[in-house]
Amino acid sequence: MTATPTPRVTIKDVAARAGVSKGAVSLAFNHKPGLSEATRDRIFRAARELGWAPNLTARTLAGSRVDVVGLAICRPARLLGLEPFYMEFISGVESVLTEHSCSLLLRLVRTVEEETGLQESWWRGRQIGGSILVDFRADDPRVAMAERLGMPVVAVGHPSLTGGLTSVWTDDTTAVTEAVRYLAALGHRRIARVGGAAALGHTSIRTAAFDEAAGAVGLAGAWQVATDFSGDAGARATRSLLTASAPDRPTAIVYDNDIMAVAGLSVAAEMGLSVPGDVSLLAWDDSQLCRLTHPTLSAMSHDVHGFGAEVARTLFGVIMGGGAGAHPVPTPVLTPRGSTAPPR
Amino acid sequence: MTATPTPRVTIKDVAARAGVSKGAVSLAFNHKPGLSEATRDRIFRAARELGWAPNLTARTLAGSRVDVVGLAICRPARLLGLEPFYMEFISGVESVLTEHSCSLLLRLVRTVEEETGLQESWWRGRQIGGSILVDFRADDPRVAMAERLGMPVVAVGHPSLTGGLTSVWTDDTTAVTEAVRYLAALGHRRIARVGGAAALGHTSIRTAAFDEAAGAVGLAGAWQVATDFSGDAGARATRSLLTASAPDRPTAIVYDNDIMAVAGLSVAAEMGLSVPGDVSLLAWDDSQLCRLTHPTLSAMSHDVHGFGAEVARTLFGVIMGGGAGAHPVPTPVLTPRGSTAPPR
DNA sequence: GATACGGACTTTACCGGTTAAGAAAACGTT
DNA sequence: AACGTTTTCTTAACCGGTAAAGTCCGTATC
Numbered sequence: 247m248t249a250t251p252t253p254r255v256t257i258k259d260v261a262a263r264a265g266v267s268k269g270a271v272s273l274a275f276n277h278k279p280g281l282s283e284a285t286r287d288r289i290f291r292a293a294r295e296l297g298w299a300p301n302l303t304a305r306t307l308a309g310s311r312v313d314v315v316g317l318a319i320c321r322p323a324r325l326l327g328l329e330p331f332y333m334e335f336i337s338g339v340e341s342v343l344t345e346h347s348c349s350l351l352l353r354l355v356r357t358v359e360e361e362t363g364l365q366e367s368w369w370r371g372r373q374i375g376g377s378i379l380v381d382f383r384a385d386d387p388r389v390a391m392a393e394r395l396g397m398p399v400v401a402v403g404h405p406s407l408t409g410g411l412t413s414v415w416t417d418d419t420t421a422v423t424e425a426v427r428y429l430a431a432l433g434h435r436r437i438a439r440v441g442g443a444a445a446l447g448h449t450s451i452r453t454a455a456f457d458e459a460a461g462a463v464g465l466a467g468a469w470q471v472a473t474d475f476s477g478d479a480g481a482r483a484t485r486s487l488l489t490a491s492a493p494d495r496p497t498a499i500v501y502d503n504d505i506m507a508v509a510g511l512s513v514a515a516e517m518g519l520s521v522p523g524d525v526s527l528l529a530w531d532d533s534q535l536c537r538l539t540h541p542t543l544s545a546m547s548h549d550v551h552g553f554g555a556e557v558a559r560t561l562f563g564v565i566m567g568g569g570a571g572a573h574p575v576p577t578p579v580l581t582p583r584g585s586t587a588p589p590r
Numbered sequence: 591m592t593a594t595p596t597p598r599v600t601i602k603d604v605a606a607r608a609g610v611s612k613g614a615v616s617l618a619f620n621h622k623p624g625l626s627e628a629t630r631d632r633i634f635r636a637a638r639e640l641g642w643a644p645n646l647t648a649r650t651l652a653g654s655r656v657d658v659v660g661l662a663i664c665r666p667a668r669l670l671g672l673e674p675f676y677m678e679f680i681s682g683v684e685s686v687l688t689e690h691s692c693s694l695l696l697r698l699v700r701t702v703e704e705e706t707g708l709q710e711s712w713w714r715g716r717q718i719g720g721s722i723l724v725d726f727r728a729d730d731p732r733v734a735m736a737e738r739l740g741m742p743v744v745a746v747g748h749p750s751l752t753g754g755l756t757s758v759w760t761d762d763t764t765a766v767t768e769a770v771r772y773l774a775a776l777g778h779r780r781i782a783r784v785g786g787a788a789a790l791g792h793t794s795i796r797t798a799a800f801d802e803a804a805g806a807v808g809l810a811g812a813w814q815v816a817t818d819f820s821g822d823a824g825a826r827a828t829r830s831l832l833t834a835s836a837p838d839r840p841t842a843i844v845y846d847n848d849i850m851a852v853a854g855l856s857v858a859a860e861m862g863l864s865v866p867g868d869v870s871l872l873a874w875d876d877s878q879l880c881r882l883t884h885p886t887l888s889a890m891s892h893d894v895h896g897f898g899a900e901v902a903r904t905l906f907g908v909i910m911g912g913g914a915g916a917h918p919v920p921t922p923v924l925t926p927r928g929s930t931a932p933p934r
Numbered sequence: 935g936a937t938a939c940g941g942a943c944t945t946t947a948c949c950g951g952t953t954a955a956g957a958a959a960a961c962g963t964t
Numbered sequence: 965a966a967c968g969t970t971t972t973c974t975t976a977a978c979c980g981g982t983a984a985a986g987t988c989c990g991t992a993t994c
Contacts, residue, residue, distance in 0.1 A: 254714075256980055267944050272982060280942060302715035303651045304980035307949050314695070333677055340698045349717070351658070352696045354684045370598070371646035372950090373693070477882040505882070508852075512884035538821040538849070539883075540856035600950055611974050616952055624972060648950035651979050716980090 255298045264292035275300055312375035313348045315561060316368050318361045320354075320381055321475070329475065330533035331503065331550055338554020339378065346562060348375075358383070362391045369397045376400075376565045378557055382407040382447045398564040400557055405572040407447035412564050414557045414573045418448055419455040421546050421578040422500075425528055426459035428580055429498045433588040434526065436467035438496035440483045440506055444472040452502065469496060473506065480506025484513040488525065497589040498526040504535050507543050511585065522587035532581060541584030548578045599642045608636035619644055656719035657692045659905060660712050662705045664698075664725055665819070673819065674877035675847065675894055682898020683722065690906060692719075702727070706735045713741045720744075720909045722901055726751040726791045744905040749916040751791035756908050758901045758917045762792055763799040765890050765922040766844075769872055770803035772924055773842045777932040778870065780811035782840035784827045784850055788816040796846065813840060817850065824850025828857040832869065841933035842870040848879050851887050855929065866931035876925060885928030892922040 261268045266285060273281050274289040281289075293299075306312050317339070319332060336350070343350055351374055355361045365388070368374045375398065379388050382403035389409035392399045401408035404415045422439075429437050439456050442449045453470055460468035469487060473479035480501060487496055501507040507529030514521050521527055521541055529536050532547035556575050563569025605615045610629060617625050618633040625633075637643075650656050661683070663676060680694070687694055695718055699705045709732070712718045719742065723732050726747035733753035736743045745752035748759045766783075773781050783800050786793045797814055804812035813831060817823035824845060831840055845851040851873030858865050865871055865885055873880050876891035900919050907913025 254980090258980080268981075269945075269983080270943060273943085276982080278983095282942065285942080297714075299711050299714045301651075301980050302717050303647055304949090305715075305982075306647045307645075307651050307951085308980075308982040309949085310982095329677070333673070336696070337698055340696075344697075350696050352680070352684075352694050353688075354681055367643050370641075370643050372648075373646055477878050481882065505879075508879070509882040512882055512886075515884035534821050535849075535852070538825065538853040538856050540859035542856075598950090602950080612951075613953080613975075614973060617973085620952080622953095626972065629972080645950055648979090649952075651981085652950075652952040653979085654952095 255296045260293045260298050264289045314351050314374050316351045316374040316377035318353045318355050334550040335554040338551035339558045342555045342558035376561050383445050400561040412570045417577040418452050422452050422455035423459040430463040434498040436496045437498045438469040438487050439500045441472050442475045442502040477505045477509040480509035481513050484510040500528045504529040504531050526586040544583045544586040546578040547581045599640045604637045604642050608633045658695050658718050660695045660718040660721035662697045662699050678894040679898040682895035683902045686899045686902035720905050727789050742908040756914045761921040762795050766796050766799035767803040774807040778842040780840045781842045782813040782831050783844045785816050786819045786846040821849045821853040824853035825857050828854040844872045846874050848873040848875050870930040888927045888930040890922040891925045
């Protein structure tokens with residue numbers, strides 16, 4: 247990219263107009279002591295008249311402050327578009343960043359390796375003051391990267407996945423257990439779970455929790471399928487689960503996100519099965535989408551916006567040199583709606 | 591945000607290790623002539639050994655290049671989370687930015703005023719090399735802003751809204767006309783449209799086009815409702831349209847996005863009306879969601895990812911000092927699925 | 935009345951690169 | 965051998981801020 251011919255106003259112009267030195271202008275704009283009210287006013291007036299605002303690039307270079315945080319998301323673009331989760335998460339993050347006049351540098355990447363490279367170059371290039379790491383997997387290379395670089399990060403994921411990094415996490419184990427117990431309490435004895443991408447750490451955690459819970463409540467049948475989070479995959483998985491003959495067919499299905507649950511609902515309809523009569527469906531994340539279907543979808547709800555906000559707050563804590571440790575956010579709670587009922 | 595104690599490697603360290611001056615390292619890394627192959631190799635080797643990469647902040651300050659583009663989206667966070675459109679759009683933009691090792695600076699804002707302020711400070715602060723402006727409204731202040739600042743931007747919207755700015759736009763008028771003609775051809779005589787936010791320019795354009803088309807094909811009834819794009823609003827609008835008694839009730843409804851169409855589908859089901867038997871529904875944008883419902887949703891489909899990519903390409907053109915004018919992208923095409931049929 | 939002190943600024947040296955101008959060595963020419 | 969040309973590299977001045985150290989001045993202290 248080449249320059250544009252805009253006549254840039256610099257701190258020098260403001261200083262000249264206010265009849266002071268650059269340093270004085272800098273003091274004024276950083277609200278530091280050492281200036282009289284009168285001078286301060288003159289400086290601000292001059293700046294306003296010239297339409298000047300500090301050049302953040304120069305400020306970053308000179309000082310030690312960087313008011314941008316990074317976020318790289320590693321999922322196929324096709325799927326991201328549909329995941330209400332991320333936009334809500336981002337909007338939560340933004341809500342806190344904005345209070346600190348901080349911006350979000352976003353990038354979609356294809357692989358974890360690409361992400362580590364990107365994060366490293368962002369950090370080395372002082373593009374960011376810290377970063378949010380999401381979608382952890384087992385032995386995630388980003389743990390070592392962040393530690394090696396001494397980069398302030400907050401890891402979104404269970405502490406068992408995020409090593410020594412400061413983390414923000416939801417208790418998926420408890421949530422999965424609650425979901426299974428709820429369905430079992432309704433009388434379901436054969437429950438399936440349509441999970442997310444097998445490579446992701448939280449998927450393994452939920453998978454293990456589901457097995458555990460299924461055993462604990464003594465289910466007669468428990469199935470689990472891994473998908474890529476897409477609606478298509480959710481539909482395929484549901485179809486194959488529901489085509490089984492009656493005794494082998496689950497009477498309830500839990501999904502790892504709401505898109506797949508919507509797809510499941512449609513598959514049931516297409517197969518002539520009634521929801522919740524023939525099969526109960528339980529979604530996860532609970533975006534607005536769950537209230538737009540017919541029947542409405544019961545879901546494990548999550549304050550995704552608040553989650554994002556908490557992540558951002560934690561990141562600021564880390565950047566300021568504190569706030570280490572694992573920060574739990576409230577466990578998703580069951581929100582029963584029209585898609586779950588006792589089996590017929 | 592305060593600094594972290596990472597020992598940063600700078601160009602000076604690389605120069606020292608390679609036994610040359612800073613300038614030589616700079617020349618090597620910018621692939622400029624004036625260095626022997628041998629020296630170049632030594633420099634690159636030294637850089638590799640030290641794990642050095644040029645500091646983008648310093649590079650930006652010194653040179654005239656900024657490899658970040660801005661995007662501010664002005665819709666309530668709650669709605670954004672659900673709009674598949676934006677994430678897909680962003681992923682399209684990113685796909686092109688990545689090729690140019692360029693990043694996206696994203697911010698959610700509440701008002702256009704807030705956006706103009708933000709864009710201006712981004713530009714003045716040299717945070718961005720250019721910007722993508724979306725969601726234009728009548729007499730949009732951003733047109734004047736971009737011109738005043740001489741900031742390279744590409745406006746996403748119809749040329750009638752974007753003034754003299756370089757724009758990328760879809761022909762909504764033709765698309766709306768096609769939608770109405772299609773429904774009329776199926777035999778529908780009473781068609782309603784559940785539109786988006788009235789303040790947005792493209793909504794007015796579609797509203798006008800709908801009226802026009804309704805007149806041209808001689809409909810017996812044509813209704814239009816403005817919403818905020820949310821599923822809830824779509825549901826409310828649909829409910830009120832469908833509660834009318836038979837002669838006054840539309841037999842087909844066109845929605846301005848797919849979320850509202852999904853909501854409409856559910857309202858029809860809840861009211862005991864069959865789709866497409868009693869009422870046909872036609873969605874807009876056509877994300878994956880339209881294929882996940884039952885019946886599947888007919889839609890005016892759009893290559894949103896490609897749209898985003900085209901916008902990014904156009905922005906690069908503008909930044910390079912060319913590419914002005916209005917760039918049309920293909921008109922949405924009708925994709926008939928299960929939710930549209932002749933009226934009973 | 936000399937000394938100390940604190941407030942209000944200014945000076946100056948960076949931050950980590952780029953780039954124009956300058957200098958030294960290598961080369962070809964007559 | 966003397967002289968212009970390149971080629972290769974160095975120097976030094978920016979870019980637009982920040983921040984530590986320095987200057988100047990009015991006032992309180994003994």
